[in-house]
């Protein structure tokens with residue numbers, strides 16, 4: 001699709017790797033894809049790929065060898081921790097950075113370290129991605145704060161639970177921004193509450209790092225500091241499987257990791273082990289150097305772009321998408337508060353009354369090369385609430401009669417998306433609605449039906 005020169009986002013289009021690579025439509029035509037699925041994963045900055053290529057020329061084992069290349073890459077790797085801390089406003093001494101593969105990996109590592117008994121109590125929320133629910137749920141007792149009618153987190157419910165369990169909650173874990181509605185949570189207020197009741201706060205940063213400036217430092221004082229922050233690099237324009245846990249060093253030093261092996265010890269004898277402190281304690285085995293290099297470059301590029309610009313750009317696209325879906329796509333149902341959008345990153349979920357969500361996502365890709373996400377976005381408890389599918393008395397049941405198999409379609413913007421991308425989506429939706437028969441994709445519909453018969457839920 002041809003883009004106008006003055007459209008915001010174009011500046012960054014040319015800096016994305018593969019943005020004009022052609023994909024095949026159902027009719028065999030090859031066109032550039034339009035990616036409206038940035039909340040799942042973003043394309044890479046070309047400069048990130050180039051940085052990885054450059055750094056691989058001087059690549060050697062990390063923290064283990066004496067060769068020049070080994071020493072060069074060890075410096076890049078270890079000094080990178082300070083760059084990560086600076087990016088999220090974490091004090092260099094108080095916090096440490098554990099490199100990980102992604103947010104899921106980071107949350108599991110954190111949960112396996114911090115949870116020391118199945119009787120430990122964690123307060124989470126009903127708007128979390130499974131990555132910030134199941135790692136806790138599977139290891140200890142969990143309680144959940146609920147959302148309001150618009151899907152915003154009810155912070156008062158968090159306070160109610162903190163009061164009710166009277167200093168027994170060890171950790172409060174919450175998303176900085178939702179991957180379903182894009183709501184940005186007031187994690188500082190949550191931090192203040194958690195600390196007041198003797199808990200530590202963990203923040204899932206997967207959907208914030210590429211979209212809003214984030215600081216672990218409290219604005220009104222130390223009580224509002226964030227204790228642990230986790231994010232993925234593949235959602236911030238680096239594709240190399242990097243990620244980070246930024247956390248309180250003292251606390252991490254006092255716990256033990258999930259993985260054991262080389263690089264995490266001071267000494268091992270026949271009968272004993274002297275473990276190193278964090279971060280080495282949590283990074284057994286040879287590390288993911290390209291992942292770290294890519295993430296560090298992405299951090300630099302995002303910081304240069306500036307989060308004021310990114311925020312404003314995403315708000316423009318979000319406003320345009322909302323207005324056009326409301327006014328030009330008559331059967332669209334939008335989720336979340338679409339009037340007051342200042343506290344939303346560029347994520348929008350919707351349905352068309354007459355086209356099932358998977359079918360719609362398939363058609364957008366097959367006929368317009370528009371990539372979106374569909375179903376429940378690994379946030380089943382939240383999507384069910386937004387859809388009005390949760391019956392409180394049946395909320396715990398997993399049988400077919402109680403698991404909703406409804407879902408939604410999600411669009412999510414990146415720094416390089418343009419207003420033309422939004423307009424292309426609207427035109428594609430209008431085309432699907434105007435000529436449903438022309439798009440009847442029998443194999444898609446039957447695949448949906450077959451899966452439904454097998455498991456009337458959704459794994460996504």
Ligand SMILES: Cc1ncc(COP(=O)(O)O)c(C=O)c1O
Nearest residue numbers: 102103104129131179206207232
């Ligand atoms: C809010 C949130 N948390 C966690 C994750 C998991 O991230 P990853 O798949 O990179 O582990 C995602 C992924 O979409 C997410 O949106």
